[in-house]
Amino acid sequence: MRTFEHVNAPDVQTAVALLGEASTEAIAGGTDLLGELKARLRSPQRLVNLKTLAGLQEISYSPKAGLRLGALVTLAEIERHPIIQERFPILAQAAASAATPQLRNMGTIGGNLCQKPRCWYYRNKLFECWLKGGDKCFAEDGENKYHAILGADRCHAVHPSDLAPALIALDATLRVVGPDLDGELSLEELYTKPTESRRQMTILGPGELITDIRVPIPKNGSRGVYLKTMERQSWSFALVSVAAQMNFAGERIADARVVLGGVAAIPWRARDSERILIGQRFSEGLAERAVEAAVAGAQPLRDNEYKVSLAKALVKRVIIDLCSTTD
Amino acid sequence: MATKAVRAKKLKVAIRGPGKTAIKLTVNGETHELLIEPRRTLLNALRKDLGLTGTKKACDEGTCGTCTVLLEGKPIYACMALAIECDGKSVETIESLSKDGQLHPIQRAFIAEDALQCGFCTPGQIMSVKALLDENPNPTLDDVKRVLSGNLCRCGAYPKLFQAALRAADLVRTGR
Numbered sequence: 001m002r003t004f005e006h007v008n009a010p011d012v013q014t015a016v017a018l019l020g021e022a023s024t025e026a027i028a029g030g031t032d033l034l035g036e037l038k039a040r041l042r043s044p045q046r047l048v049n050l051k052t053l054a055g056l057q058e059i060s061y062s063p064k065a066g067l068r069l070g071a072l073v074t075l076a077e078i079e080r081h082p083i084i085q086e087r088f089p090i091l092a093q094a095a096a097s098a099a100t101p102q103l104r105n106m107g108t109i110g111g112n113l114c115q116k117p118r119c120w121y122y123r124n125k126l127f128e129c130w131l132k133g134g135d136k137c138f139a140e141d142g143e144n145k146y147h148a149i150l151g152a153d154r155c156h157a158v159h160p161s162d163l164a165p166a167l168i169a170l171d172a173t174l175r176v177v178g179p180d181l182d183g184e185l186s187l188e189e190l191y192t193k194p195t196e197s198r199r200q201m202t203i204l205g206p207g208e209l210i211t212d213i214r215v216p217i218p219k220n221g222s223r224g225v226y227l228k229t230m231e232r233q234s235w236s237f238a239l240v241s242v243a244a245q246m247n248f249a250g251e252r253i254a255d256a257r258v259v260l261g262g263v264a265a266i267p268w269r270a271r272d273s274e275r276i277l278i279g280q281r282f283s284e285g286l287a288e289r290a291v292e293a294a295v296a297g298a299q300p301l302r303d304n305e306y307k308v309s310l311a312k313a314l315v316k317r318v319i320i321d322l323c324s325t326t327d
Numbered sequence: 328m329a330t331k332a333v334r335a336k337k338l339k340v341a342i343r344g345p346g347k348t349a350i351k352l353t354v355n356g357e358t359h360e361l362l363i364e365p366r367r368t369l370l371n372a373l374r375k376d377l378g379l380t381g382t383k384k385a386c387d388e389g390t391c392g393t394c395t396v397l398l399e400g401k402p403i404y405a406c407m408a409l410a411i412e413c414d415g416k417s418v419e420t421i422e423s424l425s426k427d428g429q430l431h432p433i434q435r436a437f438i439a440e441d442a443l444q445c446g447f448c449t450p451g452q453i454m455s456v457k458a459l460l461d462e463n464p465n466p467t468l469d470d471v472k473r474v475l476s477g478n479l480c481r482c483g484a485y486p487k488l489f490q491a492a493l494r495a496a497d498l499v500r501t502g503r
Contacts, residue, residue, distance in 0.1 A: 003345035006365035006411050014338050031407050034368075035388055046342070047365070049412055076401075100477025101455070103389060105401045106408065234476035235390075 001034070002043040008052040012177055012211060018048045020179050020207035026050050028072060029107040031099075032115045040125050041132070050110075056211055059084070067215040071110030075163070079104060088215060090224035090243050094166035097228045100235050110210045113164055113174075113190065114202055117157035117265075118237050119147065131155045131199050144301040146239070149308055150264040155194050156301065157265060159201055164191070164267040165243035165259040166226050172215045178208035187213070191266035201265055219255070222247035223322050227314050228261075238262035240310040244318040246277070253277045258294065258318070263311055270294040273315065282323035291316045343411065350414040354379065355423035363410050370394045370405035372413075373420060381421040381450050392478035395451035396420050402458040402477075421450035424457070432503065433457055436495035444482035452478045456492045464500050468493065 009015035019026055023045040027033050036042055050056075056070035061083045069078070078084055078095040085092045098104060098112070121127040121138040128134035139147045139156040147156040164187065172187045190202050190210075204210075218224070224245035230236035241261035247254050256277040260268040272293035280286050294315045298308050344365035352359050354377060361376050370387070373379045373396070383393040387406045394405040397419040405418075424431035433456050436442075443449045452475060459466055459474040466474075471492040480488065 001366045003364055003366055005342050005344045006348075006409070007340050007342050010340060014340060017338055018340065027409075027412075030409060030412070031389055031404075034407050034409070037366075038388060045345075047409075051412060100392065101458075101474055102392065102395055102402045102404045102477045103407075105398075106403050 001037045002040070004037075004044055005046040006049065007046060008049045010052065012053060012056075012209065015048055015050060015053060016177055016179055016207045016209060018046070019209070021046070024048060026209065028111045029074065031103050031107045032111060035123070036116065039123060041123070050209070056110075061087075063217065065214075066217045069109050069213040069215070071210045071212060072108050075099070075104035075107050075109065075112060076101065078109060078163075087217065088170060088224075090166045090169060090226040090245065091163070091215070093226040094162040094228075094241075094243065097226070097230075097238075097241075098162040109163060109213060112161050113167075113187070113210065113213075114204065115160055117201065118160045119155075119157035122157055129155070131157060131194060133199065140301065143303065145303040146237075146262075147301055147304055148264050149298045149300045149304055149311070150260075150268055150295070151193060151297075152265065152299070153193060154196070155199075155265060158262050159191065159264070159266055160237045160262075161267065162226075162228060162238060162241060162261060165241055165261040166224075167213065167215065168259045168267050168269060169224060169226075169243040169245040169257045170215050170218065171245075171257065172213055174210050175212040175214070176204065176208055177211050178205065181208070184214075188267075188269060193265050218245060219247045222255075225318050225321050227318055229310050229314065240307050240314055242311070242314040242318050244315075244322060246322045251281050253280055253282070253323070258290075258315065260294065260311055260315075263298075263307060270315065272296060277319070282319070287316055287319045287323075290319055348411065350411055352377075352410065352413055353417040355419060361410070365409065365411045367410045368406055369396070369398075369408040369410045369413050369418070372410035373405060373418070379420055379422050383447055383450055385447065390479075391448070391451075392455070393448045393451040395454045395478060397454060397458055400458070400461065402455050402474075404477075419454070419457070421453060424453065431457075432498035433460070433491075433495040436491045436498055440487050440491035440494055442487040442491035443480075443484055448478060448480045448482075452480065452488055456495055459492070460496055460499050464496060466492070466496055 025044040027047045028050045056072040058070050060068045075095045121129045130137050148158050168188050226243045228241040229239045238261045244258045246256045256274045258270040258273050273290040276290045291312045347362040385391045385393045389404050389407040396405045
């Protein structure tokens with residue numbers, strides 16, 4: 001790592017002002033940022049430590065307002081929280097499946113949602129890839145085993161978060177504070193495919209910070225599940241993951257949200273699958289149609305066609321799981 | 328740079344670095360004042376500034392677990408923490424375990440179960456087991472597997488590591 005200055009942020013407004021300056025990066029858990037600094041993917045002149053911000057470390061819950069997570073809540077705190085385990089199990093499952101106990105003690109929910117891709121070309125300083133400002137995606141005709149199968153354009157990296165698909169399936173919203181804004185948006189709106197003029201996976205601009213994540217209470221009888229496939233049983237990013245939350249009116253599926261991880265530059269909402277499921281009774285045929293819709297338009301690369309099969313198997317399994325559970 | 332410094336000064340925040348700055352670190356119960364650059368990792372502060380080389384350095388990027396220490400009682404990777412952000416906090420390392428020449432029960436269990444080959448990952452493995460037993464003196468095999476899931480052993484000593492952790496729990500519980 002190159003040298004840098006270090007400032008403990010005293011409050012959100014000051015943090016925003018500091019982060020608006022050039023060559024400045026925010027640090028919270030640090031588990032993603034320090035990797036980038038050590039690899040010299042970036043060498044900021046100043047780090048602003050967000051861990052000193054008061055009021056962003058709490059998990060609170062009320063039956064009316066739902067769940068509120070301060071952006072500095074760690075993944076370990078989410079994984080172990082009794083109310084999250086009981087009322088928002090897919091969130092606890094997703095947190096528990098991420099990284100390792102040590103990294104979950106360090107990493108924050110805000111940082112997890114904003115983490116950078118794990119693409120080996122992106123993470124290697126020797127490759128000036130498109131996402132880092134170059135003009136070529138080296139994965140496109142290179143080593144692309146872990147890359148995107150859906151919606152990729154100039155960059156084939158996938159978003160690595162486990163918590164983002166789960167929180168989108170739970171319809172979470174964020175509070176974002178920045179130099180010229182203070183407002184709420186849905187978590188789904190945070191993510192964007194990188195474009196020519198904005199080569200990043202979120203819409204956050206300089207100095208814009210997530211302060212809170214809010215999760216509404218799932219409807220009565222709503223059920224969810226998070227499934228993740230990995231190359232080993234722990235300490236791996238998802239090859240493919242699926243978060244799904246459904247509720248039922250009698251035997252019919254009243255609402256369904258199905259979100260895939262590990263397949264695209266953003267957590268991938270399988271809206272066509274949701275449309276097929278909503279209003280219907282479960283049948284094998286229905287599940288098959290929803291599965292095909294989830295991967296419609298997939299464009300696998302040389303080494304990642306297996307992800308299409310994995311995604312289909314996982315989507316089928318979550319549908320069967322959720323439709324066959326009875327309270 | 329000049330304008331930036333002025334603006335930050337206007338905001339009344341304390342800017343430290345990029346040169347050395349003083350921090351207080353409590354390691355194994357003893358408080359030290361260290362002069363470190365903000366880029367110093369906790370791992371390098373322990374090894375280079377305090378000479379505590381029991382905590383090992385291997386990958387230095389959060390992918391092996393051999394630098395596991397307890398920060399405020401919780402296991403973390405010392406290579407992925409900045410020492411400056413541990414200012415005023417308390418750290419436990421492998422050096423804290425043996426007392427007056429007597430090995431800690433976890434260390435004795437590792438020897439009894441032959442839970443290592445090359446031994447390089449052992450300090451990290453032991454600190455993860457320490458964190459588990461501090462919180463749960465009666466762990467199941469699954470609890471042990473889970474707490475050690477962030478410590479790689481390239482010799483593949485896992486079955487013996489699990490036995491050692493369970494034996495250590497037994498020793499600690501029975502006060503032996």
